[in-house]
Amino acid sequence: MIIKKYSVLLIAVSIVLIQCKEEPANITKLVIPPPVVLDLDPTKIAEGKETFRHNTFGDEALWTDVLRLDKAILGEVNGGFGPGLSPATALSIGLKVDAEALPQSVVQGISDGSIDLNDPLTTVALLNLDAVVGVKGSFDGNGNLASVGVTCALCHSNVDDSFTNGIGSRKDGWANTDLNVGAILGFVDNQALADILSVDVATFNSVVNNWGPGRFAPVLLMDGKVTKPNGELATLVIPPAYGLQGLTHETYTGWGEISYWNRFIGVLDMGGQGNFTDPRLNDPEKFPLAVERGLYNINIPGEDLIDPKLESLLEYQLSLLAPVPAPESYDEPAAIRGQQLFEGKANCASCHAGPAFADNVLHTPEEIGIDDFEANRSPTGMYRTPPLRGVFVKANGNGYFHDGRFSTLNEVVNHYDSHLNLQLSDDEMLDIVEYLKAL
């Protein structure tokens, strides 16, 4: 009798226990907080889009007058120098072609092979159609290539490959993960760049040609730091330019807000014609080459071609939402468990907080358990919490964290587990990864 009584009690207790344990599983739908929706002006968005895609801000002064990219594209046989840049080569170093800019005859010619993709003059023809993403050619009255410049879209747009690899509809804001910026810098007349670093052209080429795709080093010609202390080449993974709604700190190390950085990269890296002042660059310890080159205070003699564009450019960037992952690309029950860990036991949400999954706070290298090399190349000495919405895209990119040091999300979560001593089980780590894939 007693035994029977106890077993009834036991069953009752276990039902209660099971119910408690099952409670979280009652959540059957993953709910991701929505992105910040801003009230934007459609006219300005349209103007900013035009700027983002097509405006060189007069950077032909660098890319044509100094680096002679136009002549490098033409090649020696067409009055330039070197082998020339055929569309085949251009595609192989990650340049993209906007299929929507191609007339039907050109689409046909590429399909049936009657258009020669190994002829640099075909590249010139594509430039004339404004079809090379992020590269803008200007033509004289006789249809000859007169100058070439680059736009924001060079690094921050991709295409959907709908026609073929590298040719498709534009995807603005998506990092061009294939773009080999170093190969482009190795291809132009780069004597002037080598001079800034006080190295010969061969040395310069040996560096930039080894950067690899989807990478760039925006402060190389300001601090001269070619390699990291561990000997690897010092590059940054080109970030996306979408999903910036609600963020106050731009760049991996929090140099400033969006328009500050747009002006920075537009003037100092693209070579656009605009003014730029930041006394933080007047630091001979951190930025000896910037001090030498007077980059902390640039006042161009002519018209500022960047400043009037910044407001609408910002509006366009803020209109670009991070992509949403397909529901079948992650395991929903695991992601639900991962969300609870992210917000609870693993404490990720203490930094990856709010609608952008970023706290708008800078963190010390020690806090996140990485070295201080890149942090110290910026005035802040810190790393900013990156937004995580759309981070699933990086599975096909060049790694996570500023320098791509982790190649998978599992590696990222493993790193946090050991650095923060989170004591997560293997299954819990996998659940967090599924949640990250769902953002």
Ligand code: HEC
């Ligand atoms: C040669 C490639 C290149 C070009 C051209 C370029 N960028 Fe970038 N951009 C980068 C790299 C690399 C970074 C990362 C810098 C860092 O974090 O220190 C970056 C960072 C950014 C960021 C910060 C993103 C974030 O999440 O913090 C924004 C915004 C941005 N770029 C916008 C632009 C705009 C607008 C233009 C045109 C005016 C432009 N970029 C031109 C390579 C480029």
Ligand code: HEC
């Ligand atoms: C102390 C604040 C902090 C905490 C806690 C934190 N992060 Fe981060 N997280 C950062 C910072 C800062 C970076 C940028 C590191 C870099 O760029 O080198 C980052 C980068 C990342 C990235 C890479 C994003 C990208 O675009 O490459 C992922 C993914 C990520 N964190 C996920 C997590 C997860 C999951 C947790 C919890 C296990 C977590 N973080 C906990 C601050 C934090």
